[in-house]
Amino acid sequence: xxxxxxxxxxxxxxxxxxxxxxxxxxxxxxxxxxxxxxxxxxxxxxxxxxxxxxxxxxxxxxxxxxxxxxxxxxxxxxxxxxxxxxxxxxxxxxxxxx
Amino acid sequence: xxxxxxxxxxxxxxxxxxxxxxxxxxxxxxxxxxxxxxxxxxxxxxxxxxxxxxxxxxxxxxxxxxxxxxxxxxxxxxxxxxxxxxxxxxxxxxxxxxxxxxxxxxxxxxxxxxxxxxxxxxxxxxxxxxxxxxxxxxxxxxxxxxxxxxxxxxxxxxxxxxxxxxxxxxxxxxxxxxxxxxxxxxxxxxxxxxxxxxxxxxxxxxxxxxxxxxxxxxxxxxxxxxxxxxxxxxxxxxxxxxxxxxxxxxxxxxxxxxxxxxxxxxxxxxxxxxxxxxxxxxxxxxxxxxxxxxxxxxxxxxxxxxxxxxxxxxxxxxxxxxxxxxxxxxxxxxxxxxxxxxxxxxxxxxxxxxxxxxxxxxxxxxxxxxxxxxxxxxxxxxxxxxxxxxxxxxxxxxxxxxxxxxxxxxxxxxxxxxxxxxxxxxxxxxxxxxxxxxxxxxxxxxxxxxxxxx
Numbered sequence: 001x002x003x004x005x006x007x008x009x010x011x012x013x014x015x016x017x018x019x020x021x022x023x024x025x026x027x028x029x030x031x032x033x034x035x036x037x038x039x040x041x042x043x044x045x046x047x048x049x050x051x052x053x054x055x056x057x058x059x060x061x062x063x064x065x066x067x068x069x070x071x072x073x074x075x076x077x078x079x080x081x082x083x084x085x086x087x088x089x090x091x092x093x094x095x096x097x098x
Numbered sequence: 099x100x101x102x103x104x105x106x107x108x109x110x111x112x113x114x115x116x117x118x119x120x121x122x123x124x125x126x127x128x129x130x131x132x133x134x135x136x137x138x139x140x141x142x143x144x145x146x147x148x149x150x151x152x153x154x155x156x157x158x159x160x161x162x163x164x165x166x167x168x169x170x171x172x173x174x175x176x177x178x179x180x181x182x183x184x185x186x187x188x189x190x191x192x193x194x195x196x197x198x199x200x201x202x203x204x205x206x207x208x209x210x211x212x213x214x215x216x217x218x219x220x221x222x223x224x225x226x227x228x229x230x231x232x233x234x235x236x237x238x239x240x241x242x243x244x245x246x247x248x249x250x251x252x253x254x255x256x257x258x259x260x261x262x263x264x265x266x267x268x269x270x271x272x273x274x275x276x277x278x279x280x281x282x283x284x285x286x287x288x289x290x291x292x293x294x295x296x297x298x299x300x301x302x303x304x305x306x307x308x309x310x311x312x313x314x315x316x317x318x319x320x321x322x323x324x325x326x327x328x329x330x331x332x333x334x335x336x337x338x339x340x341x342x343x344x345x346x347x348x349x350x351x352x353x354x355x356x357x358x359x360x361x362x363x364x365x366x367x368x369x370x371x372x373x374x375x376x377x378x379x380x381x382x383x384x385x386x387x388x389x390x391x392x393x394x395x396x397x398x399x400x401x402x403x404x405x406x407x408x409x410x411x412x413x414x415x416x417x418x419x420x421x422x423x424x425x426x427x428x429x430x431x432x433x434x435x436x437x438x439x440x441x442x443x444x445x446x447x448x449x450x451x452x453x454x455x456x457x458x459x460x461x462x463x464x465x466x467x468x469x470x471x472x473x474x475x476x477x478x479x480x481x482x483x484x485x486x487x488x489x490x491x492x493x494x495x496x497x498x499x500x501x502x503x504x505x506x507x508x509x510x511x512x513x514x515x516x517x518x519x520x521x522x523x524x525x526x527x528x529x530x531x532x533x534x535x536x537x538x539x540x541x542x543x544x545x546x547x548x549x550x551x552x
Contacts, residue, residue: 022438055438073437073440
């Protein structure tokens with residue numbers, strides 16, 4: 001079981017949280033003018049990296065707030081947690097945090 | 099078939115033969131199936147072996163150095179990849195094939211699953227491919243001349259609430275329309291088929307009935323990988339272990355020209371990636387992203403006991419599936435963790451939830467000790483159906499996304515993927531499972547039909 005540091009509540013066991021999958025996926029600004037392939041990428045295609053992964057978590061049985069986390073998927077080590085809306089701490093200078 | 103022990107099989111792969119005996123690369127010319135270096139198993143060889151304690155068993159496939167070029171390369175030496183190589187050689191005459199495996203044969207999900215085999219899927223496309231596989235399972239040991247210990251002991255899927263009853267009955271009707279056996283049992287009929295089942299009305303989730311596929315069952319997972327490896331090797335396929343694919347070479351037209359590996363470059367015009375949970379990292383080396391996420395799926399085995407469980411029992415609702423191996427261990431499948439991971443281990447709370455459900459269904463096993471608990475990395479698609487076929491890169495094919503239920507499909511998956519790689523066009527059974535279904539919207543939604551509550 002992971003020990004996850006909620007930015008609002010501090011370290012708590014994983015069973016208090018729900019994982020919301022990959023973070024920083026931007027919905028196309030103009031969906032009506034997005035082709036099928038691009039829409040499929042937005043809906044379904046995922047980075048799924050073996051290494052540091054940016055993902056969303058919900059502290060469902062705590063403060064009930066969403067936040068982002070960086071976690072190494074090869075080791076399950078939590079690297080960092082950060083506020084929803086903030087860009088990735090390890091790539092902060094890139095637009096959209098990616 | 100169930101009584102033959104597999105304990106003798108494991109040492110085989112560790113017995114190193116005299117290197118001087120190693121057979122050279124056969125290439126396209128290849129020897130016939132079961133060539134001179136591989137001995138056929140028969141009643142006579144078994145009896146003769148019994149007199150000498152089976153100490154004379156040889157290595158069952160070569161350990162060749164990679165050649166500089168092949169007609170086709172398969173990335174991933176699990177059951178699906180080895181089956182693909184076997185059917186490429188057997189059905190399509192493509193014998194100049196290398197199977198590149200990062201670790202060792204069958205060391206990934208093939209050696210980590212709970213070996214359940216069934217074909218009672220809801221959607222027509224799924225029913226077609228899993229039934230194709232089940233029919234191949236029925237003749238597999240004979241075709242491979244290797245005992246894969248396929249045992250059609252029946253798969254019992256339990257219903258615990260009115261919704262389960264309706265859902266499983268719908269499966270029964272859909273399966274019958276597709277010519278697949280599946281029948282509805284009352285709780286008493288389920289108990290008659292599986293006597294240890296607890297029918298107490300005091301259960302948190304009482305048993306209200308069950309769907310039974312009598313042709314379903316289990317097989318010996320290691321033997322499947324070894325049997326395919328042995329038979330493919332005999333036809334000239336090179337199985338190269340400890341060989342990781344580091345990148346893909348492309349020709350001027352953008353077509354695949356080969357792979358860069360940890361054991362040097364290999365030229366080829368056809369590459370099939372069959373890497374299960376590691377498909378995303380492998381395909382990223384070709385610059386491709388896929389609609390996949392990789393999760394740990396856990397399983398456990400108990401200490402061995404005398405025969406107690408005559409069939410496979412599954413419950414989607416309380417999330418337990420269990421069978422008894424021929425060695426006597428209870429083989430228990432747990433769930434996936436909620437996060438992407440490649441760590442091949444999951445959180446203990448996932449396994450504990452499953453054990454609680456198992457102990458309620460079968461109180462008599464509650465004091466058994468668990469011997470091992472492990473995880474396998476499963477690649478899950480948004481519709482919980484596999485992706486089999488072409489990719490945007492010409493010459494590069496992919497067979498992935500089998501998620502939590504790939505083992506049962508091993509022969510069918512390899513069979514249709516070999517056709518796809520040999521002809522450059524999808525096999526009719528594999529055609530609906532194309533990558534472009536995520537753009538066209540023709541998804542094959544098995545999320546509610548799979549064994550695991552996703």
